[in-house]
Amino acid sequence: MAQASERRGSIQASIITIGDELLIGQVVDTNSAWMATALNKAGIWLRKRVSVGDDKAEIVSALDEECKNASIILITGGLGPTADDITKPVLCEYFGGRLVIDEGALANVKAIFARLNRPMIERNFKQAEVPDVCTVIQNKRGTAPGMWFEKDGKIFVSMPGVPHEMKGMMMEYVLPHLQRFFTLPFIDHRTLLTAGIGESFIAEQIQSWENALPAHIKLAYLPNYGMVRLRITGHGTDRLRLREELDVQFDALKALVKQWMVIGEDITLQQAIGNMLIQKGATLATAESCTGGYLAHLLTSIPGSSAWYKGSIISYANEIKEKLLQVSSHTLSTAGAVSEETVQQMLKGALTQLNTNYAIATSGIMGPDGGSPDKPVGTVWVAAGNENNIVTEKFSFRYDRKRNIEMTANFALNMLRKIIAEDPGR
Amino acid sequence: MAQASERRGSIQASIITIGDELLIGQVVDTNSAWMATALNKAGIWLRKRVSVGDDKAEIVSALDEECKNASIILITGGLGPTADDITKPVLCEYFGGRLVIDEGALANVKAIFARLNRPMIERNFKQAEVPDVCTVIQNKRGTAPGMWFEKDGKIFVSMPGVPHEMKGMMMEYVLPHLQRFFTLPFIDHRTLLTAGIGESFIAEQIQSWENALPAHIKLAYLPNYGMVRLRITGHGTDRLRLREELDVQFDALKALVKQWMVIGEDITLQQAIGNMLIQKGATLATAESCTGGYLAHLLTSIPGSSAWYKGSIISYANEIKEKLLQVSSHTLSTAGAVSEETVQQMLKGALTQLNTNYAIATSGIMGPDGGSPDKPVGTVWVAAGNENNIVTEKFSFRYDRKRNIEMTANFALNMLRKIIAEDPGR
Numbered sequence: 001m002a003q004a005s006e007r008r009g010s011i012q013a014s015i016i017t018i019g020d021e022l023l024i025g026q027v028v029d030t031n032s033a034w035m036a037t038a039l040n041k042a043g044i045w046l047r048k049r050v051s052v053g054d055d056k057a058e059i060v061s062a063l064d065e066e067c068k069n070a071s072i073i074l075i076t077g078g079l080g081p082t083a084d085d086i087t088k089p090v091l092c093e094y095f096g097g098r099l100v101i102d103e104g105a106l107a108n109v110k111a112i113f114a115r116l117n118r119p120m121i122e123r124n125f126k127q128a129e130v131p132d133v134c135t136v137i138q139n140k141r142g143t144a145p146g147m148w149f150e151k152d153g154k155i156f157v158s159m160p161g162v163p164h165e166m167k168g169m170m171m172e173y174v175l176p177h178l179q180r181f182f183t184l185p186f187i188d189h190r191t192l193l194t195a196g197i198g199e200s201f202i203a204e205q206i207q208s209w210e211n212a213l214p215a216h217i218k219l220a221y222l223p224n225y226g227m228v229r230l231r232i233t234g235h236g237t238d239r240l241r242l243r244e245e246l247d248v249q250f251d252a253l254k255a256l257v258k259q260w261m262v263i264g265e266d267i268t269l270q271q272a273i274g275n276m277l278i279q280k281g282a283t284l285a286t287a288e289s290c291t292g293g294y295l296a297h298l299l300t301s302i303p304g305s306s307a308w309y310k311g312s313i314i315s316y317a318n319e320i321k322e323k324l325l326q327v328s329s330h331t332l333s334t335a336g337a338v339s340e341e342t343v344q345q346m347l348k349g350a351l352t353q354l355n356t357n358y359a360i361a362t363s364g365i366m367g368p369d370g371g372s373p374d375k376p377v378g379t380v381w382v383a384a385g386n387e388n389n390i391v392t393e394k395f396s397f398r399y400d401r402k403r404n405i406e407m408t409a410n411f412a413l414n415m416l417r418k419i420i421a422e423d424p425g426r
Numbered sequence: 427m428a429q430a431s432e433r434r435g436s437i438q439a440s441i442i443t444i445g446d447e448l449l450i451g452q453v454v455d456t457n458s459a460w461m462a463t464a465l466n467k468a469g470i471w472l473r474k475r476v477s478v479g480d481d482k483a484e485i486v487s488a489l490d491e492e493c494k495n496a497s498i499i500l501i502t503g504g505l506g507p508t509a510d511d512i513t514k515p516v517l518c519e520y521f522g523g524r525l526v527i528d529e530g531a532l533a534n535v536k537a538i539f540a541r542l543n544r545p546m547i548e549r550n551f552k553q554a555e556v557p558d559v560c561t562v563i564q565n566k567r568g569t570a571p572g573m574w575f576e577k578d579g580k581i582f583v584s585m586p587g588v589p590h591e592m593k594g595m596m597m598e599y600v601l602p603h604l605q606r607f608f609t610l611p612f613i614d615h616r617t618l619l620t621a622g623i624g625e626s627f628i629a630e631q632i633q634s635w636e637n638a639l640p641a642h643i644k645l646a647y648l649p650n651y652g653m654v655r656l657r658i659t660g661h662g663t664d665r666l667r668l669r670e671e672l673d674v675q676f677d678a679l680k681a682l683v684k685q686w687m688v689i690g691e692d693i694t695l696q697q698a699i700g701n702m703l704i705q706k707g708a709t710l711a712t713a714e715s716c717t718g719g720y721l722a723h724l725l726t727s728i729p730g731s732s733a734w735y736k737g738s739i740i741s742y743a744n745e746i747k748e749k750l751l752q753v754s755s756h757t758l759s760t761a762g763a764v765s766e767e768t769v770q771q772m773l774k775g776a777l778t779q780l781n782t783n784y785a786i787a788t789s790g791i792m793g794p795d796g797g798s799p800d801k802p803v804g805t806v807w808v809a810a811g812n813e814n815n816i817v818t819e820k821f822s823f824r825y826d827r828k829r830n831i832e833m834t835a836n837f838a839l840n841m842l843r844k845i846i847a848e849d850p851g852r
Contacts, residue, residue, distance in 0.1 A: 021648050023472045024615075025463030026657070028456050032477070037451030046449045047484065049477035051458070054646075058473065065491065081626035082647045083636060116624075123626045141824070162649075164825050189450075198542075200507035200549045210509065220480075221508045222447050223588075231452070286740075292726025293719035296740045300718025303794055303827055311746040314712075314722045314738035316731070320780060324739070324750070354746060368729055398567070399590050401729055 010045040010235065011182045014066035018059060018077040018087050019161060022051040031076050031166055042175055043184035044072060054078055059090050063156070071154050072178060077161030079144040081123045088129070088147070091158055095149050097133030104138050105130065105145040112143055134158075137173045141165045146173070155181060186239045190250035191231045191266035194257055195414055199223050202230070206256045216242075217249055225410035230257070231266075262414065269413040270298045276420045277308035277358070284416075285354035286312040287325055287346040289337065290364035290380060295409045310354050315346070325349030338363050338375050340392050343383035351387055358420060360384045360412050364395070366404045380408050384416040386423065391415055436471040436611045436661065440492035444485060444504040444513050445587060448477040457502050457589055461596065468601055469610035470498060480504055485516050489582070497580050498604060503587030505570040507549045514555070514573075517584055521575050523559030530564050531556065531571040538569055560584075563599045567591045574603070581607060612665045616676040617657045617692035620683055621840055625649050628656070632682045642668075643675055651836035656683070657692075688843065695839040696724045702846045703734040703784070710842075711780035712738040713751055713772040715763065716790035716806060721835045736780050741772070751775030764789050764801050766818050769809035777813055784846060786810045786838050790821070792830045806834050810841040812849065817841055 015035055021027040032049045039046050047070060052058040059078075066073050078087030092099055106128035113120045127143045130136050137146030137157075142165040149156040157174050159166045178184075194202060199221050203210070210219050216236055222229040232249055236242040254264060263272045277284055286295045296312040299305055313324050318337055321327040327345040335341045346361035364380030371377035378397035385391050395411060397404045441461055447453040458475045465472050473496060478484040485504075492499050504513030518525055532554035539546045553569045556562050563572030563583075568591040575582040583600050585592045604610075620628060625647050629636070636645050642662055648655040658675055662668040680690060689698045703710055712721045722738040725731055739750050744763055747753040753771040761767045772787035790806030797803035804823040811817050821837060823830045 020644075020646055020659075022459075022475065023462055024466045024659070025459040025461070026648060026655075027650075028454065028459040029475075030454050033448075033451040033454040035451070036449055040450045047479070048488075049448065049455075049475075051475040053473070062474075080647060080649070082629040084644075084646050118624060118627065121626060121630050123629060127626075164829055167826075198544060200547060200553075201544065203508045203549060204547050218446075218510075220446055220510050221506065222452055223506070224453075229452075233446075233450070288719075288722075292731075293714075293722025293738055293740070294726075296714075296719025297723045300720075300740075300742060301828065301831070305718075306742050306796075310743040311750075312719055312738070312740040313750070314719070314726075314740065316726060317736040317780075320737040323781075324737075324779065353750065354743075355749075370732075400593075402727065403590055405727070 010043070010185045010187075011072065012047045012070045013039050013044050013072035013074060014047060014070040015049045016059075016062050016066060016073060016075045017049070017051045017161070018054065018075065019051075020053045020084065022077075023053045031161065031163055034163070034167060035074060035076075035170065038170055038175060040187055042179060043187045044178065044182075045187070054084050054086055056086060056090050059087065060094060063094060067151075067154050067156070071182065073154065073156045074174070075156065075158040076166050079158065079160045081127050081143070087158060088131070091147065091149070091156075092131035092133075095131060095133045095151065095156075097131035099129040100132045101125070101128050102130045102136045102145060105136060108138060108140075108145070109143045137169050139165055139169065140172075141168050148174075148177070185235060185237050186242055187233065187235050188242055188246055189231055189233050189266065190246050191229060192250075192254060192257070192261050193227055193229050193263040193269075194260040195227045195262045197228065197260040199228050202228060202257060202260070206253065209252055209256055213249065214245075217245065225407055227262070227410070227414070262417065268298075269410060269417055271302055273413060273417050273420065274299070274302050274305060274308055276417070280357075280420070280423075282357040282420075283308055283310050285310050285350045285356040285359045287350035287359060287361040288312055288314045289316060289321065289346070289362055290366050291362045291405055291409050291412070292316060294405050295360060295362065295412060298409060298413070310356050313350060313353060321346060324353060326352070336375070338365055338379055338381055340381055340383075340394070343381040343392060344390055347383040347385065347390055358384075358386050358416060360416050362408055362412055364404070364408060366401045368401060378404055380404070382408065382412045382415060384412060385419050389419060389423070391419055436469070436613075437498065437608045438473045438496045439465050439470050439498035439500060440473060440496040441475045442485075442488050442492060442499060442501045443475070443477045443587070444480060444501065445477075446479045446510065448503075449479045457587065457592055460589070460593060461500060461502075464596055464601060466613055468605060469613045470604065470608075471613070480510050480512055482512060482516050485513065486520060489520060493577075493580050493582070497608070499580065499582045500600070501582065501584040502592050505584065505586045507553050507569070513584060514557070517573065517575070517582075518557035518559075521557060521559045521577065521582075523557035525555040526558045527551075527554050528556045528562045528571060531562060534564060534571070535569045563595050565591055565595065566598075567594050572599070574600075611661060611663055612668055613659065613661055614668055614672055615657055615659050615692065616672050617655060618676075618680060618683070618687050619653055619655050619689040619695075620686040621653045621688045623654065623683075623686040625654050628654060628683060628686070632679065635678055635682055639675065640671075643671065651833055653688070653836070653840070688840065694724075695836060695843055697728055699839060699843050699846065700725070700728050700731060700734055702843070706783075706846070706849075708783040708846075709734050709736050711736050711776045711782040711785045713776035713785060713787040714738055714740045715742060715747070715772070715788055716792050717788045717831055717835050717838070718742060720831050721786060721788065721838060724835060724839070736782050739776060739779060747772060750779060752778070762801070764791055764805055764807055766807055766809075766820070769807040769818060770816055773809040773811065773816055784810075784812050784842060786842050788834055788838055790830070790834060792827045794827060804830055806830070808834065808838045808841060810838060811845050815845060815849070817845060
């Protein structure tokens with residue numbers, strides 16, 4: 001267990017997220033993933049993530065358990081003003097304090113209510129109460145203050161569960177203070193993306209390289225949407241030396257998977273496409289039927305995407321395919337909306353109507369209903385290209401609606417990426 | 427702690443998700459939320475969710491810890507064919523077995539490779555190995571079989587981390603077998619959505635009702651996107667009696683929050699809109715600038731939405747606003763793209779071009795760049811309505827790009843919901 005002992009050498013953290021909503025599935029816990037990334041970049045090893053309900057016994061048991069092995073315990077959730085939120089009184093009792101009004105927190109709550117023009121009631125004043133045994137972390141984005149406790153050389157931090165409030169506190173207060181409190185090792189990553197090859201086949205190709213990795217450098221396979229991301233993670237005290245070691249190992253890995261590598265850094269397909277379009281001074285449009293705006297959403301989630309993405313015509317109804325994308329009614333009535341001809345015409349319509357260099361078009365049956373023996377659920381046609389070069393491909397996905405949409409979007413993006421990369425023009 | 431003892435009366439489960447990717451934040455754990463919902467519906471109380479890395483000591487420690495308090499331990503992840511996946515050998519050793527080839531799993535792996543037309547290598551054969559002390563759960567969607575272990579009256583189930591493979595096993599095998607193994611209590615929920623009122627103010631309004639709730643019925647506040655969902659959860663052995671009790675309490679709650687309640691059941695705003703449009707036989711289009719397809723994505727994520735949603739014109743570039751939505755160039759150059767006039771014209775353009783009864787239009791500055799003193803990042807104009815009634819509203823959000831987009835979409839949907847609900851026509 002070389003890896004485990006490596007990890008044990010570093011400062012370790014646990015995350016405890018609190019809230020019944022996490023235990024009945026009403027909310028997906030995105031906070032933990034964000035905090036994990038932030039800790040990792042700061043050189044802190046996250047050893048465990050735990051979610052418990054709004055239940056005193058469970059919260060206390062998680063605190064007892066996690067501080068056995070971790071030096072940093074980050075807690076989110078359960079700080080709201082209502083009766084089901086019990087994190088603050090439980091922590092107050094756990095650390096042997098009593099609740100007192102914090103003047104900074106009170107001024108903040110009052111300012112927020114004044115801005116919203118809402119009356120303050122007694123339980124809003126309670127939001128400004130904190131245990132007298134903690135350092136208060138002021139909340140610039142909401143009413144619940146954060147709390148920093150120290151006990152036996154360990155740090156416990158309680159933050160609100162609202163994502164942007166937690167993120168603000170982490171960036172502005174918690175991470176800088178943790179950096180100062182502990183002497184942190186350095187953790188670094190290198191990531192690449194492959195397509196068209198399975199996880200086990202990659203493993204076979206790179207086996208002897210992987211086996212020869214030193215103990216403080218580790219490889220992970222992260223398959224998603226039919227592609228596999230490979231990530232090497234190194235761990236050490238000499239920042240510069242680690243960086244050089246990782247570069248050498250990463251170059252060796254890239255050479256081994258060269259023919260399947262589609263991106264050589266830790267960015268998404270849509271980011272890679274955006275970067276290539278900026279370099280070429282080119283523009284993109286989409287014409288979406290089955291992806292229903294998901295492609296446009298992925299592309300416009302990138303800051304600054306308006307520089308190269310002009311828009312989309314989402315033609316969920318055939319009438320719109322005809323009217324706005326000039327798909328011929330003959331094609332729709334003979335080949336059908338889910339056909340190679342239709343996506344070709346949709347693509348041409350997008351290039352013309354939205355006046356761009358490149359376009360993507362999608363049409364398919366995402367399920368659960370709408371399939372036929374000829375075109376079962378999961379049948380998808382994608383076209384990608386420019387006015388000189390249109391590539392089409394048919395896919396047969398066998399997932400649920402959500403994943404069929406996601407798979408279509410990712411395969412379509414990869415088709416376009418290849419076309420742009422190989423385009424001699426511009 | 428009446429609630430805690432209530433919970434302790436029921437069959438309890440823990441979820442252990444395994445994978446370094448969960449600890450460095452590369453992947454958001456959506457599996458846990460899905461499993462939590464499924465367990466909850468089956469009358470099993472999920473008491474804790476734990477995520478650990480691909481590390482033997484951590485996995486064993488989590489197994490030891492969780493089986494102290496839970497009767498069911500559901501495990502996902504770490505079953506891939508590569509060296510970083512160690513869940514199977516660790517479980518094999520933990521339960522004192524040895525790995526043997528399972529003929530059913532082997533046939534499945536072979537069939538998958540034949541279908542993909544990929545060569546099988548040694549580590550693919552290893553995918554068919556299972557501990558001889560488990561019951562094998564065949565995987566109809568991938569190569570890694572699931573494993574069911576029984577020890578001291580407790581159930582341990584190991585499943586792949588790929589979401590649709592895990593979901594298939596849960597629905598087809600794990601949940602039915604758990605139902606048979608344990609005598610399960612009945613858990614039921616009632617949910618409503620409020621808008622335009624804060625969590626603490628609701629709490630004040632319903633305080634005496636909440637305090638009088640019996641111990642086996644519990645209220646939770648779930649704020650999101652500036653709205654608050656209220657959920658009551660009941661717990662008991664008499665299914666019919668519990669249902670009646672919940673109905674009575676829910677009616678009382680609905681009466682108390684009547685003026686802020688926008689939906690009286692556990693569905694999303696977009697589902698509520700879809701239901702109303704079906705009832706009216708009416709159709710919807712969107713014209714999106716700043717939401718960039720996210721509105722269309724939310725609407726088309728609903729199965730069957732093609733019956734009432736016709737499509738969107740995503741006009742990320744002003745040129746597209748003019749050309750496809752007939753926004754006047756004068757408006758764009760004087761009032762600007764982010765203005766009341768522009769979204770009004772976009773909305774009219776969408777109604778005409780996409781030929782629908784209702785439409786939504788959005789335009790704003792989502793950040794991080796693009797703001798000005800006049801129109802800072804987070805400035806958003808939304809229009810919603812039909813040809814006779816267009817409502818506009820300006821918002822000033824102060825979040826990151828992702829959340830600004832989500833907030834805009836949710837507020838826009840709620841504006842439309844209100845218009846449709848109050849529309850005397852049709």
